[in-house]
Each structure stands twice: as C-alpha cells, then as structure tokens.
Amino acid sequence: MLERDAELMVAGTRPSAYAKVKIGAKKDGTIVAWESQAWGSGGVGNFSFANQLPYVLKVADRKEVFSVIPTNTGPQRAWRAPNHPQACLITMSAFEDMAAKLGMDPLDLFMKNLPLAGVRQNVYKDELMKAAEMIEWKKLWRPRGEGAPGSTKNVKRGLGLSLHTWGGGGHASDCDLTVHPDGTVEIKMGTQDLGVGTRTVLAIVAADTFAIPLNQVKVHIGDNRYPVSGGSGGSTTVGGISASTRRASVDALNMILEKVAPTMGTTADKLEAVGGKIVEIGKPTNSMTWKQACAKLGTQPLTTRGKNPGKETLTTGGVGGVQMADVSVDIETGVVKMNNFVAVQDCGLIIDMKTTESQVFGAMIMGVTYALYEERVMDDQTGKMLNANMEFYRLAGLRDIGNFKVHMMTGKGYDERGVIGIGEPPTVSPGAAISNAVANAIGVRVPTLPLTPDRVLAALAKKGGKA
Amino acid sequence: MSSSDERHDHAADANTSGESAVSRRKFLKGTGVALTIPLVAGGEKIVKAAGADVKIYGPNKTEITLTVNGSPKKVSVEPRATLLDTLRNDLDTTGAKRVCDRATCGACTMIIDGKPVYGCTVLAIEAQGRKIETVESLAKGDALHPVQQAFWDNDAQQCGFCTPGFVMACKALLDKHPSPTEEQIEMGVGGNLCRCGTYHGIKGAIAQASAALKKGPAKMTRGGKSNG
Amino acid sequence: MQNFEYASPTTKEQAVELLGKQWGETEVIAGGTDLLSLMKDFIVTPKRVVNIKNIAELRGVTINRAGGVRIGALTSLEEMIERLGKGYGALTQAAKEITSPQIRNMGTVGGDLCQRPRCWYFRAGFGLMAKNENGEPLVPNGDNRYHAILGNDGEAKFVSASSLGPGLIALAAKISVFGPKGAREIDADKFFVAPKSASDRETVLAPNEIVTAINIPSTVGVRSATYEVRQREALDWPMAAASVALKLDAAKKVTSARIALGHVAPTPWNAAEAAKFLVGKTITEDVAAEAGKIAVANAKSLSRNAYKIQLAQVAVKRAILQAAG
Numbered sequence A: 001m002l003e004r005d006a007e008l009m010v011a012g013t014r015p016s017a018y019a020k021v022k023i024g025a026k027k028d029g030t031i032v033a034w035e036s037q038a039w040g041s042g043g044v045g046n047f048s049f050a051n052q053l054p055y056v057l058k059v060a061d062r063k064e065v066f067s068v069i070p071t072n073t074g075p076q077r078a079w080r081a082p083n084h085p086q087a088c089l090i091t092m093s094a095f096e097d098m099a100a101k102l103g104m105d106p107l108d109l110f111m112k113n114l115p116l117a118g119v120r121q122n123v124y125k126d127e128l129m130k131a132a133e134m135i136e137w138k139k140l141w142r143p144r145g146e147g148a149p150g151s152t153k154n155v156k157r158g159l160g161l162s163l164h165t166w167g168g169g170g171h172a173s174d175c176d177l178t179v180h181p182d183g184t185v186e187i188k189m190g191t192q193d194l195g196v197g198t199r200t201v202l203a204i205v206a207a208d209t210f211a212i213p214l215n216q217v218k219v220h221i222g223d224n225r226y227p228v229s230g231g232s233g234g235s236t237t238v239g240g241i242s243a244s245t246r247r248a249s250v251d252a253l254n255m256i257l258e259k260v261a262p263t264m265g266t267t268a269d270k271l272e273a274v275g276g277k278i279v280e281i282g283k284p285t286n287s288m289t290w291k292q293a294c295a296k297l298g299t300q301p302l303t304t305r306g307k308n309p310g311k312e313t314l315t316t317g318g319v320g321g322v323q324m325a326d327v328s329v330d331i332e333t334g335v336v337k338m339n340n341f342v343a344v345q346d347c348g349l350i351i352d353m354k355t356t357e358s359q360v361f362g363a364m365i366m367g368v369t370y371a372l373y374e375e376r377v378m379d380d381q382t383g384k385m386l387n388a389n390m391e392f393y394r395l396a397g398l399r400d401i402g403n404f405k406v407h408m409m410t411g412k413g414y415d416e417r418g419v420i421g422i423g424e425p426p427t428v429s430p431g432a433a434i435s436n437a438v439a440n441a442i443g444v445r446v447p448t449l450p451l452t453p454d455r456v457l458a459a460l461a462k463k464g465g466k467a
Numbered sequence B: 001m002s003s004s005d006e007r008h009d010h011a012a013d014a015n016t017s018g019e020s021a022v023s024r025r026k027f028l029k030g031t032g033v034a035l036t037i038p039l040v041a042g043g044e045k046i047v048k049a050a051g052a053d054v055k056i057y058g059p060n061k062t063e064i065t066l067t068v069n070g071s072p073k074k075v076s077v078e079p080r081a082t083l084l085d086t087l088r089n090d091l092d093t094t095g096a097k098r099v100c101d102r103a104t105c106g107a108c109t110m111i112i113d114g115k116p117v118y119g120c121t122v123l124a125i126e127a128q129g130r131k132i133e134t135v136e137s138l139a140k141g142d143a144l145h146p147v148q149q150a151f152w153d154n155d156a157q158q159c160g161f162c163t164p165g166f167v168m169a170c171k172a173l174l175d176k177h178p179s180p181t182e183e184q185i186e187m188g189v190g191g192n193l194c195r196c197g198t199y200h201g202i203k204g205a206i207a208q209a210s211a212a213l214k215k216g217p218a219k220m221t222r223g224g225k226s227n228g
Numbered sequence C: 001m002q003n004f005e006y007a008s009p010t011t012k013e014q015a016v017e018l019l020g021k022q023w024g025e026t027e028v029i030a031g032g033t034d035l036l037s038l039m040k041d042f043i044v045t046p047k048r049v050v051n052i053k054n055i056a057e058l059r060g061v062t063i064n065r066a067g068g069v070r071i072g073a074l075t076s077l078e079e080m081i082e083r084l085g086k087g088y089g090a091l092t093q094a095a096k097e098i099t100s101p102q103i104r105n106m107g108t109v110g111g112d113l114c115q116r117p118r119c120w121y122f123r124a125g126f127g128l129m130a131k132n133e134n135g136e137p138l139v140p141n142g143d144n145r146y147h148a149i150l151g152n153d154g155e156a157k158f159v160s161a162s163s164l165g166p167g168l169i170a171l172a173a174k175i176s177v178f179g180p181k182g183a184r185e186i187d188a189d190k191f192f193v194a195p196k197s198a199s200d201r202e203t204v205l206a207p208n209e210i211v212t213a214i215n216i217p218s219t220v221g222v223r224s225a226t227y228e229v230r231q232r233e234a235l236d237w238p239m240a241a242a243s244v245a246l247k248l249d250a251a252k253k254v255t256s257a258r259i260a261l262g263h264v265a266p267t268p269w270n271a272a273e274a275a276k277f278l279v280g281k282t283i284t285e286d287v288a289a290e291a292g293k294i295a296v297a298n299a300k301s302l303s304r305n306a307y308k309i310q311l312a313q314v315a316v317k318r319a320i321l322q323a324a325g
C-alpha cells in the first residue's frame, strides 16, 4: 500500500495534451471544418491519443495531427477515462469559442451540431434539454463576458457546458452461485470492489432474481481462489459481473423451479419467484415459500456457474452525458468558485440508483479537482516532483465543490440496452464544462487546466485587464 | 522502525545535494553536536535542569500506558513513534488510516479529550493520560453509531480510506454543534479530504446523523433509493 | 523520522536548559503539527525534542487592566478564536481561515509564529536557501510560483508561512521570549528575520530561547481585519494576505494605520509606506486601492510569480475596506 507521496511519484500520471485548433463554421453555427495540431506527454514511453479529436462531434472535413513527446518523468497511467477529458476539453472549448465568436448561445450551437454525434444524437438532445432545465440555462446564460445574473464589479458569474461519451460494455466474468438448502445464497467471483458498489450490485442481482431479501445473499469476491472475472477498469466491471451473476442466478432458479414443479402440480415454465415465494403464474394461491423450495434440494447445495459473455445480450456499451457548470470568478484574484454543477447521464439499465449516482457525484468532484487544482509540479533542474504531498497537490474539499445535481436517464430507450458501466463517463466533461463557464464569465479563454489564479489573471491581462 | 521510515532514510541518505542532507551526514558522524547532557542509549534517565530533576525518555523504547477507547493499554514505544502508528502497529487498532502522515488529509482523525486531532501528528508518548477515541469506539456490537449509520445510508464512502477519519470528524462536529449550520459543517469537516469524491453523501450523512442523534437510533434502510 | 530523546519539563527555566546552543541539536515541540512533518521528511533531525506543553505558565488568555491581552504561547488556534473578541479581527480572521479544526485544535499560537517555511525546495531537502549540489540556487530558475515578491533580494526566496504574524504586526503586538539570560520582549515586527544562511532560522530566537506569550496592546478604537487570497477553502495556505489595523476619528478620517502582508516575503512584511498614506484620509475604494499599490511598489517578481503582486495589492485593498467598513 503506497502512502500519498509515493503514490503521486510512482503510480503514474494522466498524460498531458495540448492543441492548436482551427474550426470553420457557417453563420448559423454549423461547424463544417476541423483542423487540430495536438501534442502531449505521457512521461517515458508512448501512449495513444489518436482518433479522439474532434471528440464526440465528428466534423466530417477534418485533419488531425497528434505528436507524442516522451519526457524523463514517470510513466503515464490510465486515469479514469484515459484521454477523454483531454480530447473533450480541446473539442468543447473550440466549439464554445466559435459560439462566442458568432455571438450565439453555445446551447443552440451544440444543439445545431448534434448530427455530428452520430447514432446517439437524440440522447444528447434529451440530455442537453434536461441539463439546461436543471441549471436554468435559458434564464441565467449571458453572452461571453457580460456576466450572468449575480455578477458584481469584481466577481463574474458564467455558465458552460460539455458533452462526452464512453464505452462501458461488460468484461469477461465467471460467477459461481450456490443456493443452500436453507434458502441462503452465496456468490463467489474474483473481481474486487474498489468501493464503487460491486458487492451491492452482485447481491441485488441475485436477490432480485430469486425475489428474496438482500441479506439472504452473501458475496465473496476479490480472491484468486474464486472464478476468474475481470478487474475494475474501463467502466467494464458492472456489465460483466452483473451479467454472469444474472445468468448463474437464472440457471439456479430454473433448476429449483424444475425441482418444485411436480410438488406444486405444474411445470417449471408456469412458475415464477415473487416476494420470497415460488408462485404459479396467474394463480397466486398455488405457492411455496423460497425456504420450502430450497429445502427440496435435500442435503446438497446447488451450484451454478454463470459466464459473460453469454447467449443473450445483457450488457452493451456506448453512453452519452451532458454536464453544465455555473461558476463565479473573482477577476481581481483569479480565484474560481463552483456555484452549481449539473450532470445528466445515461448508462443503460441501472441496477442500483444510489451507488450509480455516487459514481457520478464522485466523478464530478474529481472533475472539479482536476479542472481547478490538480497538477503535478516537476522541477526541471533536479527532476524532482515538488508537490508530492497533499498541500500543494491540491484536492477539492467539501467547501470547494458547490451544489451538485445528477439526473440519470432511465426508462424506455435506456433500460432495454442492458447494463453499462458508469465509473468513467461523468469524469470526462468537468474540465471542459468548467473551462467554458470561466470563459463565459470573464470573456476570455484560460487556455490551460487547472484554472489557477495565475492563469486566470494572465488570460485577463492578455485581454486587457477588463472583463 | 516501520517500512516508511526506512524509505525516508534511504531518501535522505541518497540525497547528497541538499544542505539538510549534508548537515545530517555530518550529524550522523557526530561532529555537529555538543549537548550539555551526554546521550546514552537506553530507556529513561534523570537529568538536572534549573535545579530540578527532569526525566529524559529514549531514544530507546519506554513503556507507556494509553487509554484507548476506554481501556488502558501498555505498550513500549520509542519517543518518535506517532500515536497513529502505535495504535495501528502495536495495539491492533487499525480504524484510523495513514494516508499522508503529514497533517494534511484527515484520514487519521481521532478524538482526544473530546477534540478532533490528527493521530499521525501526535507522539504516542504525549498521549499518555488522555482519552483517545477512534472509530472503533462507535459501534456497540452490531448497532452502528448514528454517524456511521448515516454514512451507510447516504453511501458516503467509496474506497473507505478517508471514512474513519471523516466519521470521527463528523462525530466531533455534532458533539460540539448538535444542529450545525452550513458554515459549521464546512468548518467542522474542513480538515478532511476525500479522493473518491464522497462529499455529497457526507453532507447528507451529517444532516441525517444530526437529526438521528436528537431522536435516538436511526433505522437501517436498503441502499436503493436516490441520493437526491 | 530519526529517533531522539525526549524531555517534558514543567518550567520555562528547565526547558531552556534542556535546549541546545546550536540550531539543529534540539527542537521545541508544541502542537507538533509542523515539527513532526519536518522530522518525518528529515528536514530537521534533532537529537533531543523538548516538549513545552507541560509548562503551565505558557497557557491561557488573559485580558489585562489596560485593556491589552496576553496570549500564552501554548494557546491553541481554536482557543484563541474563541477567547478573543471583536477588536482582534486581524488575528481571529487569519486563524479561522485555517479551515482544519484538527490543526486549529493542535496548532499553538507560538508554533504558528515559529513554523518553518513551506517552500517546496526546502521541504524536499534542498535546504532553506534551496541550492543544488553545486551550491547554485534553485528558486530563480525553478518553479517559484509561490515564492517571495518582496524582500527577495537576498538568498532567502521562501515566504513566511505564518498567518498570525501579519495580524500581530498590524496590532502592534510584542512577543515575550524566555532564554538563559531571562525574559525579553520583542516587537512583532522585529521578531521575524530573513535568514542569511541555511543554518539560521526565520526569527530572532536563539536556539535555546522559547516564545512564552504574545502581548497585544489595547484594541479600544482599533478596527482590524485580515484578507487572505486562498485558491481553495480546504486545507490550504494563502497565496497572499494582508492584515490591517486602523484608528478613525469622529469624521471617519484615519488617525493611525498599520498594514502587514503575509505569504509574500521571507518575513511578514510591514507595509509602512502604505499605512502612512492612509493617515488623514477617509477610506474609499480608491484610497484603499492606492494603498494596495503603494504596498507592492517595491515588489519584484521572480520568473513565475508576478501574479502574486496583484494578489497582494488586492489583499491590502480588501483588508482596508473590511477594517474600515
């Protein structure tokens, strides 16, 4: 286990990315051309950033160049949605700058260009509308540099938005599920829980399948002795583990239904599990408690193995999300404060709303942190990392985050897509949304993240010291 | 010596560039110092200072007694041992976590004599005779303390490294301000950081715990509803 | 951390006898919030640590008859905030901005004044003057975004970390010190010094002297405030700060003023010219802004910290407006 200083020095960092972007648009805001010259460093060695630009909004006529610059620093490391936040910032800030140039509301410009998002454009449209409503965009947004309502001589308020995408289809997973004659259920699986709710999700999938209380399910995970199942990464965990567990549960349930059908004077296909009972469909008086049913197993517990991938599709990939930030910038000190931050996100079928939302909140908070504070400072004279600590490698505290709202897209069009990962997508947009909000507030783009006072003041000075 | 101390030793030895490293090497060779009292290896000794007898402890181990979660515990420590390391490594009390070890994150927060402090930044030898409470003191059997229950209900933890410290900071806050204002909440947990970003849940947890502490124990709920 | 021997004297006389005559041999421990980190990083490696927390007379806050207040060196930041009334805004605001209750409970007033700089070269083991193995200074060509903009002509380029220092200078406090030759009182303004060599310290204390108390003269009629520019609310240090104490006459004209800047120079920085400018004036936004300009008139930025000049100037302006308003 590494302590914080070692973690910061050796565990690897998110690669940097810089870009010069030229975009062309028609007067009505339709983006027609994209040219980007981008570069970045992942420390020693290579990393791949190709094909990310332009991000989500794939302008048809485009030219992108990306150069990797190796440096003598520690290696890069996949860092919650590798490469997406960088590509997102570069793209969304270029679009927002174009909106400002055209004197357009960026919400309208993004709406207009949604066809560039391809198959999921309608999801983005719904999400943009929902997010705009939640943050009161139409009421609060003002043209760049004018300052949203509540602005004072020294403190300017602004709004910004961004869109993002991610895959998140489930990884390979094996699950052993055992139903004991006393009605309790055990799950064994190699995947571990980073604290994101893996255990919770596994227990819910089994408990829901058998229609039994959650505390009847014991979850054993994170051990090599258990069946092989992918690690936590790439937002691929929840899809994989829920699919294998669901299959193991359904198979076990079917075997139990076969066992009890004769006693209940019917066939297994006419039975279902509801409310702690096995019940004949359409004839609820013919029932047996789950416990009684499991007792039919005799002395032998029943074990099934579920696998992902399997026959049916229980998990798919590809999600979209929209975030909108409302910030205040002190133009005398360059200090940026979060007022409100809104996320609207889809991720297919949601197994547990609370842990899902926690992932989104957590991702947004990490997002505020990298947008405003987080930065590794290397001394180029000695090669030392100067801020391998928690005082100058800043993380947001509870007071720094402002008010958050999350809305998950559910129901028709979403649920039937199956289970999709959520860990990474909501951490992609914060940098772009907050950077756009700051540009909107102060009337000039601060070209580098994090948006520290020195950088904000430098941007203001370039513009002529006035906002 | 813990592994981290060794790590730092190497770091300092390898660093021949800095002035502090130079003076440290000189120091290790014993050239720099002329103390009034000769240093001898071993437990305790008495020296005369301003006409009085003053006890000198260390650098070797001395036996101390710590009152941890209500019970006295005897343990032998070097003067440099922190309270956090002593609890974690010698007294099997691992609730408080070691993350920064520099008073900058709050993962090691415990309550001493009713006040929240960073256990990583207290010397064990200085914690004698004081009432030390760690997160282990909160639950009574299976019954969680209202603050713990509120963390659970509000999904206010992810990886859990910051959580024991946050729970203790919240408890100390609510002990002091049973109905905290927003400002008191922000000031009360302003000494704790969470990398996973659980602040939203923590705000909810504080509100719930504050209400529950006034009403009596909270009910357990299944974690399926929205964070709101 | 290197091991040490440990003593816990009960009188100040014992304490100073237990302390070494050279810096580095021994260290005083009060709250330990800075000292333990310094020892863990091998920035200081004392052979003996002298705990002063059992010296009863270093504790407590007492209001004396003349209306002044004596704050024992061991008073925690939290206790100071709770005990001091309105007239001490410059001090209590600065202490409140240390957002961590743990630090406010553990950290002492004496320790805040004697804490070591947070310069990241110093803390990384390159010494107080931040030099490489060839003796070349690292700050001028390095990352000096948080370094000094005032008083940075000498080798010391770090900034004083004390947030209470500027407040004490603004309130014309005196610092009581005890050593082998007995007690002495030092103007807060004279207490802090920019060290000439890496083995010196940032105050006038001798290695075997301790701070026993802070004495603030009566604040009757004094309006004081501190404004700190902080990027982040959580566990952080100001990028620049200013403490201001004003006396106004019936017509709201300034009759006397004291201004000190924090976190911009190797010591808290007494901005006497700016204070002088205020005397006889009515405080308006323009007057306050002008004083801010004067306070940083002699500032010289290093390669990366020019923005701090702006921050310091704004801090002065805002502290004046708060004190007056």
Ligand SMILES: Cc1cc2nc3c(=O)[nH]c(=O)nc-3n(C[C@H](O)[C@H](O)[C@H](O)COP(=O)(O)OP(=O)(O)OC[C@H]3O[C@@H](n4cnc5c(N)ncnc54)[C@H](O)[C@@H]3O)c2cc1C
Binding pocket: A391, B102, B103, B104, C027, C028, C029, C030, C031, C032, C033, C034, C035, C036, C052, C073, C074, C097, C098, C103, C106, C107, C108, C109, C110, C111, C112, C113, C114, C115, C116, C161, C162, C163, C164, C205, C209, C210, C211, C212, C235, C236, C237, C238
């Ligand atoms: C994350 C973080 C953020 C912080 N932010 C701020 C901030 O914004 N502003 C600010 O001002 N401070 C800040 N602090 C610093 C904190 O206020 C100090 O660490 C604390 O006040 C020091 O007091 P202490 O009693 O713990 O000192 P110790 O750690 O015990 O001692 C510090 C130094 O002072 C010496 N010393 C202590 N007492 C005496 C005495 N009576 N006589 C002689 N020498 C003595 C010690 O030998 C040692 O060298 C912060 C600290 C942390 C960790």
Ligand code: FES
Binding pocket: B097, B098, B099, B100, B101, B102, B103, B104, B105, B106, B107, B108, B109, B118, B119, B120, B121
């Ligand atoms: S481990 Fe003690 S504050 Fe971080």
Ligand code: FES
Binding pocket: A195, B156, B157, B158, B159, B160, B161, B162, B163, B193, B194, B195, B196, B197, B198
């Ligand atoms: S839950 Fe992981 S650091 Fe807070």
